[in-house]
Amino acid sequence: xxxxxxxxxxxxxxxxxxxxxxxxxxxxxLSTIQDKTPPTLNQPQSTTLQPSVVSPDSRxxxxxxxxxxxxxxxxxxxxxxIVVRQGTKDPAEFQTIxxxxxxxxxxxxxxxxxxxxxxxxEQVYIDYEAPLIIYGRKPRTGGKNFVTLVFTLSAKEAKxxxxxxxxxxxxxxxxxxxxxxxxxxxxxxxNQALALNAEGDRQGFYNCAxxxxxxxxxxxxGVQLFSRCEISGAVDFIFGRSANTWFEQISIxxxxxxxxxxxxxxxxxxDTTGFFVFNNATVYSAGALAGSAYLGRPWGKGATxxxxxxxxxxxxxxxxxxxxxxxxxxxxxxKFQEYGNFGPGAQGDRSYATPLSAxxxxxxxxxxxxxxxxxxxxxxxxxxxxPSTTTLTIKADTKSNLAKRPAKQATLxx
Numbered sequence: 440x441x442x443x444x445x446x447x448x449x450x451x452x453x454x455x456x457x458x459x460x461x462x463x464x465x466x467x468x469l470s471t472i473q474d475k476t477p478p479t480l481n482q483p484q485s486t487t488l489q490p491s492v493v494s495p496d497s498r499x500x501x502x503x504x505x506x507x508x509x510x511x512x513x514x515x516x517x518x519x520x521i522v523v524r525q526g527t528k529d530p531a532e533f534q535t536i537x538x539x540x541x542x543x544x545x546x547x548x549x550x551x552x553x554x555x556x557x558x559x560x561e562q563v564y565i566d567y568e569a570p571l572i573i574y575g576r577k578p579r580t581g582g583k584n585f586v587t588l589v590f591t592l593s594a595k596e597a598k599x600x601x602x603x604x605x606x607x608x609x610x611x612x613x614x615x616x617x618x619x620x621x622x623x624x625x626x627x628x629x630n631q632a633l634a635l636n637a638e639g640d641r642q643g644f645y646n647c648a649x650x651x652x653x654x655x656x657x658x659x660x661g662v663q664l665f666s667r668c669e670i671s672g673a674v675d676f677i678f679g680r681s682a683n684t685w686f687e688q689i690s691i692x693x694x695x696x697x698x699x700x701x702x703x704x705x706x707x708x709x710d711t712t713g714f715f716v717f718n719n720a721t722v723y724s725a726g727a728l729a730g731s732a733y734l735g736r737p738w739g740k741g742a743t744x745x746x747x748x749x750x751x752x753x754x755x756x757x758x759x760x761x762x763x764x765x766x767x768x769x770x771x772x773x774k775f776q777e778y779g780n781f782g783p784g785a786q787g788d789r790s791y792a793t794p795l796s797a798x799x800x801x802x803x804x805x806x807x808x809x810x811x812x813x814x815x816x817x818x819x820x821x822x823x824x825x826p827s828t829t830t831l832t833i834k835a836d837t838k839s840n841l842a843k844r845p846a847k848q849a850t851l852x853x
Contacts, residue, residue, distance in 0.1 A: 500549050501570045501612055502808075507815020510549060510570060511614045511643055514816055517572065519553035520546075536563050536573070536588060543567040554618070556585040563588060566609045574616035584619045584648065591623040594631035594654070601657060604633035611661070614643040614814065625651030625672065637663050637682070641812045644668055651676065652694060658682040658715070662805055665689055666817035671725060675703035678738060681713045685804050687819045689717070692725030693732045693754055700761050702735030704742035708772055713743060716799050718819055720749040722784065729753045734777075736761035737769040747778040747798045748822045749785075757787020779822060798822065 501510040510517060521539045522532045533539040536559055539552050549570040556576050565571070575586030590605040597603040605622045608615075625632035634649040639661040648669040649656050655676035656665075666687040670677055673696035677686075693699050701722070706713030724732075732754045735744045760775045762768035776795040777785070801809055801819040810818065 502811040503815075505808075505810045507810060507818065508812050511572065511812065511814045512816075513577075513616060513645060513814050516574060516616070517549075517551045519551045521550060521552045522555070523552060523559075524555040525557045525559070535559065535561050537561055540565050540567065543571070554586050558587045558589060560589055562590045562592065562605055562607075564607045564609065565613070568610065570612040571610065572614045572616070573618070574614075575618050577617055578646070584617050584646070586617060587619040587621065589619075589621040589623055592632065593624045594633070596624075600631055600633060600654060601636040601638075601659070603631065604636035604657065606634065607636045607638075608642060609636075609638050611640040611642070612812070613639060613641070614645065615647055616645045617647065619648040619650065621649075622651040622655075625653060625655065627652060633657050637661070637679075639663075643812075643814055643817070645814055645817045652696075654678060658684040664805060664809075664813055664817070664819075666814070666819075673699045673727065675700055675736070675738070677701055677715065678703035678705065679713070679715070680705035680707075680739065681710060683712050683714050683804050684716070685801055685819055686715065686717045686720060687817065688719045689721075691717075691720055691722045693722065693727040695726035695728065696731070698761065699727050699732040699754075700734075700736040701732065702744050703738040704735065704744050704773075705738040706741040706743050707739045708741040710739075710741055713739070713741070714804055715744045716801075716804050717744075717746045718748055718798070718801075718821070720746065721752075722746075722749065722755060723752045724754040727754050730756045732756065733761045734759055735775065737763050737773045740769045740772055741774075742769070743774040745774075745776040745778070745795065745799055746780055747776075747795070749780045751780050751782045751784030753783035755784025757789075759787060759789040760791045762791070 501508050503509050521542060523536055523539045524532050525534055527534055533542065536554060540563060543550055547569060550567070552573045554573065554575045575584060578584050588605055592603045594600040594603040601607065603622065606620045620634045622632040622634045624630055630652065631654045632651050634651045634655045636657045636659065638659050642661060642663040644665045646667050650671050652672050653674040653676060655672040656670050658679040660681045663682060663684045664687065665684070667689065669690040669692065671692040671694060673694040691701060702715055704713065704715055730753065733756055734746055762770050770791045773791055774793045775791050776793050778795040778798050798821055800821060
């Protein structure tokens with residue numbers, strides 16, 4: 440009898456550990472579809488943006504009346520329901536961010552996680568269904584964030600691009616405030632290493648920093664707003680496929696590489712979603728040589744990216760945009776647009792550019808009801824001034840602006 444009880448206990452413990460481990464490492468088991476390879480005709484084509492899967496009750500708890508969300512509201516953030524503090528002895532608190540996220544499995548409804556000051560060395564996966572806020576201590580005006588989430592993992596080692604991300608947000612109705620998210624492996628052109636993988640509708644990232652070298656931010660699908668954030672890197676460091684993403688007042692420091700494209704839009708020709716808009720951005724060198732960087736290149740043949748009302752310093756090459764590679768340019772149907780930009784980098788004979796007579800509006804990217812769910816203090820601000828009178832012109836495809844993809848990345852799986 441005692442022997443049977445002992446064996447049964449071991450089986451229960453083993454199963455419990457196995458379930459827990461599978462939940463925590465879910466992101467490592469994502470599909471192995473090749474990342475950053477040419478989209479092929481037999482791949483599924485997206486049609487329209489899929490609606491959020493959260494219930495109407497959850498929506499009503501976060502939606503406002505057109506003046507911002509009462510839940511996602513930095514002027515009066517909700518009282519934390521879960522607290523993270525390094526070295527805590529309080530049994531009601533958690534020492535890691537992932538530990539706090541794991542505790543959500545037994546909860547329902549909107550939740551708020553507060554993270555105390557510190558450097559948290561861990562990888563975090565978030566898939567909680569209900570609305571969720573994670574925020575750190577608010578920095579002083581113009582000051583640095585007090586909370587840093589950092590991990591060191593390459594896509595090659597992780598066996599997929601998104602599995603390398605320091606932070607995976609795989610949910611709708613989410614907001615992150617006042618955190619720096621870093622993948623320390625990202626330091627050379629031969630290494631894809633994500634800081635953030637964002638997959639979900641109505642995601643907001645406010646006053647955060649995302650740092651790596653190649654593929655820093657993967658805004659892959661859904662609807663997202665990045666407002667007053669910093670995103671740094673050197674190669675394709677803001678990329679995705681079907682996400683409609685608005686980048687508002689973000690800083691883009693460009694690290695030194697060979698040719699440094701900021702964006703890599705993977706939108707396919709028949710897709711109806713997959714649009715990056717950078718509004719009121721500031722693009723500058725953080726080591727890159729003058730004229731060595733580009734606003735983007737097409738990962739997909741339907742790549743769609745706009746920079747508008749943005750300060751482009753002399754780090755941006757006069758050609759503005761790149762082809763994907765010498766043998767595979769993918770530029771015939773791209774929509775690379777600019778409006779009202781200024782600074783030395785806004786001047787020049789642009790390659791592959793599409794004329795734009797007026798700025799894009801956030802409701803056309805984030806949805807007609809975006810002012811119900813965004814943090815109103817971080818909402819997009821549109822300047823309706825006339826386009827810049829710089830020497831910006833548009834020219835046909837030229838061979839001089841072809842970028843070669845690092846060879847070591849060609850066969851990397853997602």
